[in-house]
Amino acid sequence: MTEGQQYWLVKSEPEAFSIDDLARSTRQKTSWDGVRNYQARNFLRAMRMGDQVLFYHSNANPPSIVGIAEVVKAAYPDATQFDKHATHYDPGSDPGRPRWDMVDIRFVRKFTAPLSLNLLREQAVLKRMELLRKGSRLSVQPIRALEWKEIIRLVEHIAGRYAV
């Protein structure tokens, strides 16, 4: 584990962009654009190359953490904010001082079995996760090192059930 490495979670609706879409992308990379919430943007700006990112499927059955990506490029201006035809066009953003940023992430792995929201709720160690807070909508959020460790433990535990 690299010193200073941080952990994050990003949400995506699989119908819009799934972990399989990421795995199929050119060089298995994508720009995480379209974030239009200041708190989420600030977390994007705090991301560093090599940070590990949990990939969460919202509006899915069941909603689950489905895999891992990693940050391969730190925050830089999100081009879609200046594109009149883009869904997330922001006429209020000044090109001289862009309001919204994006990062590039690369596929790392897809879990053998997704970790459902229900399963996550059962873990005492994960009680403080932003994701599990009622009404939480933050699409980019930090994950504590302990939580990361617990999630990896769960993934390995579940994978072990299918091991030969």
Add this chain to the structure above:
DNA sequence: GCCAACGTTGGC
């Protein structure tokens, strides 16, 4: 499809 929770907008 419902609706609670939340963020943003804009009138005052």
Add this chain to the structure above:
DNA sequence: GCCAACGTTGGC
């Protein structure tokens, strides 16, 4: 600065 109205998110 207040706050009602509105739009969005996202679990269920």
